[in-house]
Every structure is written in structure tokens, then in C-alpha cells.
Amino acid sequence: MKKQLIMEKAIELFAKQGFEATSVQQITEHCGISKGAFYLSFKSKDELIIEIIDHFMIQFTSEIDYIVRSAKDEENLLYKFYYAIFNSFQKHSDFGKILIKEQSRSFNEDFLVKMRYYDRLMDKTILSMVERLYGDHEVEEIKYDLVFCIKGFISMYSQLFLFYNVPLDLDLLSTSLVEKTELLARNSTVPFISKGLIKIFEEPPIEDLTKEQIISLMNQEMEEMEESVEKESLMLLKQQMHEPTFGRAIIKGLIENIRNHPQTKWISHLLSSFFNM
Amino acid sequence: MKKQLIMEKAIELFAKQGFEATSVQQITEHCGISKGAFYLSFKSKDELIIEIIDHFMIQFTSEIDYIVRSAKDEENLLYKFYYAIFNSFQKHSDFGKILIKEQSRSFNEDFLVKMRYYDRLMDKTILSMVERLYGDHEVEEIKYDLVFCIKGFISMYSQLFLFYNVPLDLDLLSTSLVEKTELLARNSTVPFISKGLIKIFEEPPIEDLTKEQIISLMNQEMEEMEESVEKESLMLLKQQMHEPTFGRAIIKGLIENIRNHPQTKWISHLLSSFFNM
DNA sequence: TATAATACTGACTAACCGGTCATCTGTCAA
DNA sequence: TTGACAGATGACCGGTTAGTCAGTATTATA
Numbered sequence: 001m002k003k004q005l006i007m008e009k010a011i012e013l014f015a016k017q018g019f020e021a022t023s024v025q026q027i028t029e030h031c032g033i034s035k036g037a038f039y040l041s042f043k044s045k046d047e048l049i050i051e052i053i054d055h056f057m058i059q060f061t062s063e064i065d066y067i068v069r070s071a072k073d074e075e076n077l078l079y080k081f082y083y084a085i086f087n088s089f090q091k092h093s094d095f096g097k098i099l100i101k102e103q104s105r106s107f108n109e110d111f112l113v114k115m116r117y118y119d120r121l122m123d124k125t126i127l128s129m130v131e132r133l134y135g136d137h138e139v140e141e142i143k144y145d146l147v148f149c150i151k152g153f154i155s156m157y158s159q160l161f162l163f164y165n166v167p168l169d170l171d172l173l174s175t176s177l178v179e180k181t182e183l184l185a186r187n188s189t190v191p192f193i194s195k196g197l198i199k200i201f202e203e204p205p206i207e208d209l210t211k212e213q214i215i216s217l218m219n220q221e222m223e224e225m226e227e228s229v230e231k232e233s234l235m236l237l238k239q240q241m242h243e244p245t246f247g248r249a250i251i252k253g254l255i256e257n258i259r260n261h262p263q264t265k266w267i268s269h270l271l272s273s274f275f276n277m
Numbered sequence: 278m279k280k281q282l283i284m285e286k287a288i289e290l291f292a293k294q295g296f297e298a299t300s301v302q303q304i305t306e307h308c309g310i311s312k313g314a315f316y317l318s319f320k321s322k323d324e325l326i327i328e329i330i331d332h333f334m335i336q337f338t339s340e341i342d343y344i345v346r347s348a349k350d351e352e353n354l355l356y357k358f359y360y361a362i363f364n365s366f367q368k369h370s371d372f373g374k375i376l377i378k379e380q381s382r383s384f385n386e387d388f389l390v391k392m393r394y395y396d397r398l399m400d401k402t403i404l405s406m407v408e409r410l411y412g413d414h415e416v417e418e419i420k421y422d423l424v425f426c427i428k429g430f431i432s433m434y435s436q437l438f439l440f441y442n443v444p445l446d447l448d449l450l451s452t453s454l455v456e457k458t459e460l461l462a463r464n465s466t467v468p469f470i471s472k473g474l475i476k477i478f479e480e481p482p483i484e485d486l487t488k489e490q491i492i493s494l495m496n497q498e499m500e501e502m503e504e505s506v507e508k509e510s511l512m513l514l515k516q517q518m519h520e521p522t523f524g525r526a527i528i529k530g531l532i533e534n535i536r537n538h539p540q541t542k543w544i545s546h547l548l549s550s551f552f553n554m
Numbered sequence: 555t556a557t558a559a560t561a562c563t564g565a566c567t568a569a570c571c572g573g574t575c576a577t578c579t580g581t582c583a584a
Numbered sequence: 585t586t587g588a589c590a591g592a593t594g595a596c597c598g599g600t601t602a603g604t605c606a607g608t609a610t611t612a613t614a
Contacts, residue, residue, distance in 0.1 A: 101382065175467050184461070
């Protein structure tokens with residue numbers, strides 16, 4: 001598949017030079033293909049970056065979410081969380097660089113929406129982890145601050161090893177951050193981010209994608225799929241969104257059908273929350 | 278002065294759209310002047326952004342540095358520090374947005390150098406504050422981590438109110454961060470950023486280190502070591518860099534010898550990539 | 555081998571960019 | 585009224601960009 005090749009080479013170049021500073025010409029030269037061939041795989045340069053973001057962030061967020069949800073041993077949960085995050089960043093360091101460089105870029109509205117979506121998804125996962133870990137403890141007041149601090153740790157230490165090619169002792173880093181997080185969780189008393197405050201920046205944009213948006217994304221995905229159980233599940237789910245006639249069990253099963261495929265995993269995410277699963 | 282006007286309007290536009298996405302034409306239109314007039318005040322668009330960065334960062338860094346240096350009452354130093362930082366960000370929120378957006382951008386070498394310079398300046402100030410506040414306490418081991426955490430706090434909470442226009446209680450925010458910082462400073466025991474590690478990114482990008490630079494770093498390290506297998510390995514490796522006579526296996530073994538020691542771990546990393554291991 | 559379908563090419567377009575410069579304008583001293 | 589000149593103008597230039605499309609090469613089919 002040409003798409004794969006283009007994405008790989010594009011990631012390298014974007015990581016080195018940034019998105020805007022990299023021309024389509026450059027990408028195609030690196031691939032050894034013509035400019036025209038690029039536009040057979042992607043409708044535009046913007047579509048390319050969005051597909052790249054999706055490809056990795058879907059994997060990334062679901063991996064972390066899975067770890068948090070499935071962990072039975074709460075003793076090591078925080079450690080596993082940090083370890084998985086930095087491990088991912090290390091494995092896909094070029095993508096990590098893109099993520100940090102183009103984070104708050106505003107060249108493209110769709111891009112911004114995508115980034116915000118995954119950011120929120122991550123917030124939700126971290127919050128649920130915090131609640132699980134320290135729920136019994138009186139963490140209620142400071143849990144949003146804790147989420148922010150955890151994100152701050154991740155962001156700072158990621159930059160450290162992404163941009164300085166530092167030899168990375170994952171175990172030490174995770175242990176160190178676990179200790180810091182625990183200290184804050186068990187001893188902080190002065191919250192800054194109150195429940196009222198969190199609403200302010202949850203309110204406007206957090207609206208999960210609208211039903212129409214999700215359906216359009218599903219259509220988009222279906223066009224690119226060959227006939228399969230996944231495609232059929234997707235089509236049935238689309239009908240259910242218009243008018244739910246099946247029971248919860250069936251819908252859940254259909255969502256499960258598409259969860260394990262990289263191409264549709266993220267849609268399963270959307271649908272889960274749409275159907276309140 | 279036209280310069281003033283141009284800078285003000287440019288900051289607005291850069292904050293909204295980013296530097297690269299804003300054309301000189303747009304800036305001049307917002308100022309109500311012609312394109313030619315722009316080039317009477319600035320030699321180029323790049324010069325404009327650099328003057329903007331300088332204008333604010335000189336003010337900002339010296340203000341913070343002054344606070345840290347002049348404070349006699351160490352009790353409130355940390356509070357004053359956070360307060361001043363967020364107060365500045367609030368007053369110059371458009372500039373703050375530019376700072377965050379274009380942080381790790383790579384469009385212009387001069388720009389990158391400038392940013393790195395001010396970042397280092399800030400690091401130095403924070404480090405000296407940390408040493409002053411917790412010098413008596415055994416902060417030695419974790420002081421670099423502390424600097425990183427402080428920067429992480431600042432970065433996360435800045436983004437919060439810069440991009441969400443959240444009403445900001447500076448006093449509460451500062452108090453909250455003081456508590457968090459104190460908790461970490463007085464209770465952390467597991468450092469991640471060792472003295473050896475900090476060296477790597479004080480001597481900026483590693484990939485650019487020449488053979489001579491690496492050798493000089495090795496000499497530097499060897500001076501501080503007592504006689505040991507590690508020191509001997511280091512010396513042999515130095516010879517091999519001048520003229521490789523040993524086989525790959527031997528070299529790899531020597532590198533392995535110094536890998537497991539915190540003081541030389543980072544050098545092993547440099548050598549690994551030098552010898553293509 | 556002939557034909558149809560598909561994949562691929564790269565010259566081309568239209569738009570926009572940063573930067574220049576011949577030209578113009580308003581002001582003020584002579 | 586004249587002339588000189590700093591300040592301002594905007595058409596213009598060379599260069600780069602994303603994206604297109606008529607035509608070519610490759611592969612599958614018959």
C-alpha cells in the first residue's frame with residue numbers, strides 16, 4: 001500500500017522540519033514517487049496530517065485507556081500508566097515530535113478539532129485513573145489539579161528525551177513520576193481547578209462529536225472498506241444511530257466487532273460513548 | 278513610532294493565526310500602512326518576530342530574575358515567583374500565546390537560538406531559586422527534577438487560562454502551586470534527571486557533537502573518576518575513536534562496561550551512536 | 555497477442571509569499 | 585512659488601506552494 005509508505009516518510013520529514021515547512025514535493029521525492037501519485041492516496045496535504053494523527057492517537061489513547069480500565073492491581077497502575085506512555089513516545093519518537101511541535105497549531109480547523117478531541121479523551125482516561133486510585137481518599141477536591149499535574153509531567157519529560165535524544169531509563173522515569181504523583185495526590189490541599197472552573201473549558205468544545213459528524217465519519221470509513229463483518233457491523237450501527245431498535249447487548253456486540261481493527265477502533269470509541277456503553 | 282504599531286498589530290495576528298500563517302500584507306493592512314512602509318521599520322519578517330521575542334523576554338526574564346535575587350523573605354519567594362510569572366502572562370496574553378505556539382518551531386535558526394537562550398536563562402533562575410529555598414535541605418539530588426516540575430506546572434496552567442480565557446485567581450493559583458512545589462521539594466526521593474543527564478542538554482543537540490567534542494567530554498568525565506574498570510574502558514574507547522583497531526565485539530563490550538554507571542551512562546549513549554551500535 | 559483497466563507521471567496552473575524599487579506625496583526652508 | 589527631501593506607496597519580481605490532468609506505463613483479462 002502506497003499510503004503506508006507516504007505516511008512513514010512524511011512522519012520523518014514532519015518531525016524534522018515541521019508540517020508547514022515540508023512540501024508535498026519533498027515527501028514524494030523521499031518516497032520515490034511522483035506528485036500525482038500522492039494525490040491518489042490522499043485528497044490533500046491536510047488529509048495526510050489528519051490521518052497520521054488519527055493513526056497514532058487512536059492506538060495511543062486506546063492503549064492507555066485499556067491499561068487503566070483493565071488493571072486489576074491498583075498498586076502498579078500508575079507505574080504502568082507512565083511506563084506505557086513513555087514507551088509509546090519512545091517507540092514512535094518521530095510522531096511524538098510532531099505532536100509536540102504542531103500541538104497548538106491553528107492552520108486547519110479539522111486538525112484543531114481532532115487534537116482537542118484526543119486531548120479530552122486523554123483527560124478522561126487520566127481522570128478516571130485518578131478517581132480509581134485515590135477515590136477513597138479525599139481526592140475529590142484536587143482531582144482536576146492532579147490531572148493537570150500528570151499532564152504537565154508527561155509533557156515536560158517527553159520533550160526532554162524527544163528533543164535531546166537522551167538515553168532513557170523508562171523504569172526510573174516511571175518510578176520517579178509515580179512518587180511525585182503520589183505525593184501530590186495524598187498531600188495536596190489547595191485546589192486551583194475547581195469543579196466550576198472545569199466546566200468552563202469543558203462546556204464549549206467538549207461536546208462529543210454530533211450524531212451527524214459521527215455518521216459522516218462512519219460513511220467515510222465504510223467507503224474505504226471491503227465487504228466484511230466489520231463493514232456490516234458498521235452499517236447496522238449506522239442504522240441504530242438513526243433509530244435504535246436493537247437491544248443494548250446487540251449494539252455492544254456490534255461495537256465489539258469493530259473494536260479490534262485498527263481502522264475502526266476509534267469509531268468504536270465514539271460509538272461507545274454515544275450509546276452510553 | 279511605526280515600529281511600535283507594527284509590533285502591536287503583529288502580535289495580535291501571530292497569536293491568532295501563528296507566525297507562518299500571517300503574511301506581511303496582512304500585518305500592514307491591519308496597521309493601515311503599505312507593504313513598503315513595513316520594510317522601513319524591519320529588514321525582514323524574521324527580524325520582526327525576533328524583536329518581538331526579545332522585547333518581551335528581556336523584560337520577563339529580568340523581572341523574574343530580579344524577584345528571585347532580591348527577595349529577602351524566603352518564606353514568600355516561591356509565591357512571588359509564581360505570581361509574577363502568571364501576572365506577566367495575563368498582562369501579555371497575546372505574547373504568551375505566541376510563545377506557546379511557536380515554542381519548538383524550526384522555521385528560523387536565529388529564532389531557535391533565541392528561544393533556547395531565554396529558556397536556559399529561565400532554567401538558571403529557577404535552579405538558583407530552588408537551591409536558595411531548599412539548599413539546606415537535601416535537595417541536591419532532585420533539584421533538576423524540581424526545575425522540570427516547576428516548568429511543567431507553569432506550562433500547563435498557562436495554557437489553561439491562555440487558551441480558554443478562564444477567569445484567573447492569581448492568588449489562589451500561586452498558593453496552590455507553592456504547596457505542590459513544596460511537597461515535591463521536601464518529600465521526593467527518586468530523581469530522574471541526574472547531573473550526568475543535565476549535561477547532555479546543556480551542551481545542546483547531541484547529534485551535532487563532533488568527534489572532538491565527544492572526546493573532550495570523555496576527558497572531562499575521566500578527570501573526575503578514580504581508577505576503575507570504567508575509567509580504563511573509557512580510555513580505551515577514546516583511543517578507538519582516534520583509530521579503531523579493535524573489533525566491534527570488543528568495542529561493544531567496552532561500551533557495555535560504562536553503560537550501567539549513572540555517571541557515564543550518557544557517554545555510552547554518545548559512543549553507541551558514534552560507533553553505529 | 556489484443557484490449558481494457560488501472561496505476562502512475564510530471565509539466566502545468568493559479569495563488570500567494572517575502573522582498574524591492576521607481577514613483578509619488580506632504581512638508582518646510584529659502 | 586519653488587525645490588529638496590524624508591516618508592510612504594503599491595505594482596512588480598522571482599520563487600515556492602498545493603493541487604490538476606492529459607497523457608504514458610503497467611498490469612490484468614480475454
